[in-house]
Amino acid sequence: MCAQPSVLIIDDDLSRRELIEAALSFLDRSYQFCGFVDWLQSGSEFSLNGAPSLVLLGQSQLPISLEKLIRDLRGKMPASAVVTLGEWLEVDTLPDDLKSCVTGQLNVPFSYQNLLDQLHSAQLYLQYSSNSEEASSHNAKRFSSLVGESLPMQRVRQSMSQVSGRDVNVMITGESGTGKEVVARNLHDHSVRKEGPFVPINCGAIPADLLESELFGHEKGAFTGAVSSRAGRFELAQGGTLFLDEIGDMPLPMQVKLLRVLQDRKFERIGGTKTLEADIRVIAATHKNLEKLIETGEFREDLYYRLNVFPIEMPPLRERAADIPSLLDTLLARLKEQGFDSVRLQQSAYASLMAHPWPGNVRELANLTERLAILFPNGVVGVSELPSRFRHTEEPNPEKYIEAKALQPPAVVAVGSRGHEEALDQLPEEGLDLKAHLEKIERSLIEQSLVVNDGVVARAAESLSIRRTTLVEKMRKYGMQRK
DSSP: OOSSOSEEEEOSOHHHHHHHHHHHHHTTOOEEEEOHHHHHHHGGGOOOSSOOSEEEEOOOSSSOOHHHHHHHHHHHOTTOEEEEESOOGGGGGSOHHHHTTEEEEEOSSOOHHHHHHHHHHHHHHHHHOGGGHHHHHHHHHHTTTSOOOSHHHHHHHHHHHHHTTSOOOEEEEOOTTSOHHHHHHHHHHTSTTTTSOEEEEETTSSOHHHHHHHHHEEOTTSSTTOOSOEEOHHHHTTTSEEEEETGGGSOHHHHHHHHHHHHHSEEOOBTOOOOEEOOOEEEEEESSOHHHHHHTTSSOHHHHHHHTTEEEEOOOGGGGGGGHHHHHHHHHHHHHHTTOOOEEEOHHHHHHHHTSOOTTHHHHHHHHHHHHHHHSTTEEEOGGGSOGGGOOSOOSOGGGOSOGGGGSOOOOOTTOOTTOSSOTTSOOTTOOOHHHHHHHHHHHHHHHHHHHTTTOHHHHHHHTTSOHHHHHHHHHHHTOOOO
């Protein structure tokens, strides 16, 4: 018996079995053989050293129906595909839930291509079939800090399970705030380097003239201000994982130096002469389309292929809205651990949030959760308690609210401040302090821009159509920090 069979053959025909075994051996496929009598008498005691991806099912003279055979198979190995050896007339009469796992028919004699086609069909069945619930459950437990059971998240976990044990470079793509660093940390925690350090660096948040020093370190006196020697992130990540976040923002000259290190697995500190080994695994992430950047000459194609050995794409929150309730519960539980009071949401509030487009993704949801915990400590939040830009459903019980005005969405100012809780474009009867009012609007828009752009000041300034230095001055004025 093979240690980890990938094909199980249930057949009493010795000559057919020998033919199939020879073909599988030629394809470098492991297999296990079992006759019908052995299979049926084994009951629950029959065990496999690893679930097969494909079961080749021959016919038997025993008085047993195909439906009973397949139910027995699914009970022992629910994620395996079944290919019949020869024609089984009963296949067309099977219930739909059983018929779906019969992926094909292999006639003997068969060609090399026939066998490849059946193996390919079984592979696709395993990849997309709902019968892989056991594998999904295993991945959910394995990558427990990734919240959500939606189909897009199941696909992410499946990709992670395929690459976590392999010491290869990974590229994680997706919009800002989708949780790319969480994926990177999970990959590290389940890799052969899990005992080593996990060292992140945001390539877009560090000025270009300082990035080389941050990555490779420097010796004392290497440049003005280098008053002492310092190890870079490559050195700090020895034996572990280096996470290069927002790799698409890395300047071209720095890309050339990074490529050389990835190719040679060696580097030197700035101003140093000693060559150091780069015993690390690199996981990169970006919210940008690197292929388009390659076309415009902003990103090196050779570096792209060096980093993009195994791609993982994170879905935006709007494409996995079903995960929002579980994400909210997890975020609120974490806030409670940090000393915040508990908050509960009505079903109507959940429904409203699930209809929101979430431009800031999970980071925007975390921002809202913290805001609700501050505004409604130990309270209950319905649709009307949500900030106005999150109200996408009608209040189911308007009679609960004394002020009917509280149910109406606020007016929107001409400059596009949709989502503010006040009618910012209407003059109150008592008048207002115009300067303070405008500063309030400005501060709110800056906060939103920083949240959506992951705290990267340069991108936040770009979305506000102002210079980076101007935004930095305004942040200093309002006492705001990068998050």
